[in-house]
Amino acid sequence: MLSPLTHANRRRALSQLLDDAPVLLIGNGPSARNIPLARQPFRQDSSVLYFSGCVRPSAAMLIEAGGVSTLFLVPPDDDDPLWHGYTWTLDQVRQELGFDRVLPLDELEARCAPHRGHLLGLAVSDPLATARASALIGQPLRFGDPSQAGSSALIEAIIRLRRTLAPEEVEQIRLAAAVTARAHRTAMSITRPGVPEQHIAALFDSVVQAAGMQTAYKSIVTVRGEVLHNEDYPNLCGADDLLLLDGGAEARSGYASDVTRTWPVRGSFDPRQRAAYQAVLDAQVQAIAMVRPGVRYRDIHDRASLVLADWLVHEGLLRGAPSDLVERGAHALFFPHGVGHLLGLDVHDMEAFGDRVAYAPGRSRSPLFGTRFLRLDLDLQPGMCVTIEPGFYLVPAIFSDRELMERFADVLDVERALSWKGVNIRIEDDVLCTEDEPQVLTAAIPKDPGELCACLGTAPDPFAQ
Numbered sequence: 001m002l003s004p005l006t007h008a009n010r011r012r013a014l015s016q017l018l019d020d021a022p023v024l025l026i027g028n029g030p031s032a033r034n035i036p037l038a039r040q041p042f043r044q045d046s047s048v049l050y051f052s053g054c055v056r057p058s059a060a061m062l063i064e065a066g067g068v069s070t071l072f073l074v075p076p077d078d079d080d081p082l083w084h085g086y087t088w089t090l091d092q093v094r095q096e097l098g099f100d101r102v103l104p105l106d107e108l109e110a111r112c113a114p115h116r117g118h119l120l121g122l123a124v125s126d127p128l129a130t131a132r133a134s135a136l137i138g139q140p141l142r143f144g145d146p147s148q149a150g151s152s153a154l155i156e157a158i159i160r161l162r163r164t165l166a167p168e169e170v171e172q173i174r175l176a177a178a179v180t181a182r183a184h185r186t187a188m189s190i191t192r193p194g195v196p197e198q199h200i201a202a203l204f205d206s207v208v209q210a211a212g213m214q215t216a217y218k219s220i221v222t223v224r225g226e227v228l229h230n231e232d233y234p235n236l237c238g239a240d241d242l243l244l245l246d247g248g249a250e251a252r253s254g255y256a257s258d259v260t261r262t263w264p265v266r267g268s269f270d271p272r273q274r275a276a277y278q279a280v281l282d283a284q285v286q287a288i289a290m291v292r293p294g295v296r297y298r299d300i301h302d303r304a305s306l307v308l309a310d311w312l313v314h315e316g317l318l319r320g321a322p323s324d325l326v327e328r329g330a331h332a333l334f335f336p337h338g339v340g341h342l343l344g345l346d347v348h349d350m351e352a353f354g355d356r357v358a359y360a361p362g363r364s365r366s367p368l369f370g371t372r373f374l375r376l377d378l379d380l381q382p383g384m385c386v387t388i389e390p391g392f393y394l395v396p397a398i399f400s401d402r403e404l405m406e407r408f409a410d411v412l413d414v415e416r417a418l419s420w421k422g423v424n425i426r427i428e429d430d431v432l433c434t435e436d437e438p439q440v441l442t443a444a445i446p447k448d449p450g451e452l453c454a455c456l457g458t459a460p461d462p463f464a465q
């Protein structure tokens with residue numbers, strides 16, 4: 001976890017950026033699974049976490065001039081020692097988290113009253129917390145709608161603070177990445193024909209949980225990698241299949257990791273799988289090498305696209321000059337998503353605030369097929385952490401789209417393309433932009449084909465009947 005001093009410094013920096021305007025942040029509340037007592041796993045809102053380190057449900061924070069900060073909590077219940085074995089006091093939390101004051105949550109409205117009309121606030125994923133914040137700041141708030149995500153000045157200040165990571169934040173991603181590496185290697189070790197996806201997914205998640213962490217998002221573990229965000233595990237691994245695993249641990253402090261590897265179930269690639277794998281790997285390695293200060297992220301996306309287009313022409317799936325094909329977006333028939341995104345406390349960091357986070361002023365999403373899913377187009381700065389994740393897929397929805405098929409009829413060999421069905425590959429690492437060489441924070445997870453295959457099928461499936 002990060003120190004109380006770090007959080008206090010962040011609150012002071014926020015106040016300074018906002019010329020001492022008062023800020024109200026209300027965190028997520030508990031969410032019931034079925035009966036009130038049985039709850040969903042709790043995840044604090046990332047901005048509340050960033051400025052407080054508080055992982056209790058139903059916390060709120062008022063930051064006043066100079067960064068003077070009050071935390072509001074629901075006080076402990078008299079029966080807590082009976083049911084939970086311990087209790088705590090508001091003053092203990094004040095010392096633990098380094099706040100100027102900690103008060104009962106029901107004083108929030110009274111304490112905010114003097115700032116009426118001036119408070120800045122945010123929407124969070126919990127609708128009740130968002131409604132309460134909306135009433136207090138006097139402005140409509142709606143989570144998931146970037147135009148109603150909160151007070152603009154506050155969001156701009158948070159983006160400025162969160163967009164580059166301090167060394168202690170990078171250290172947290174490294175902690176998550178170390179667990180992610182263990183989980184990926186363990187998943188590789190039980191992969192062989194006949195193993196259910198469900199077993200590999202359960203084992204991956206259990207390694208993360210055994211380390212005291214949660215996964216940063218629902219793990220994708222699938223032999224149908226062409227479904228980009230496939231979250232079900234109904235299949236058995238077939239001998240000729242590639243298994244795609246997109247999964248990452250989240251450190252206890254909230255910082256995420258996000259890694260994809262793709263490997264052959266049989267334990268070795270067939271020639272076509274190997275060729276496509278090498279093309280995606282070449283694209284990824286060249287893209288990673290470009291993660292340097294001042295480089296426009298869109299150019300990294302284009303480089304990865306060009307490497308893939310070059311190979312697609314070589315294999316006869318596309319015809320024409322690779323650079324022309326990329327300009328037209330033809331490569332996106334096989335690589336339909338962006339090459340990556342920002343990473344931090346959120347796996348797509350601050351995505352709830354919309355494109356103002358990851359697109360520089362004056363830049364907006366390209367309307368072009370494929371490139372419109374590019375989530376990031378900033379000039380990189382030291383301290384930014386990004387993913388680099390090119391892929392190659394045969395997506396049925398693309399090849400049954402008549403408009404796309406007509407548009408690219410002159411450059412696409414449909415029959416040859418469809419003969420690659422089942423070869424779906426993504427390779428993803430978390431990369432830190434530094435003053436010089438890029439640092440791959442997830443380099444411990446094998447991706448060199450030889451090293452990768454040596455990790456496959458080396459252990460029994462612990463869930464086998």
Ligand SMILES: [Mn+2]
Nearest residue numbers: 258387389428
């Ligand atoms: Mn990702």
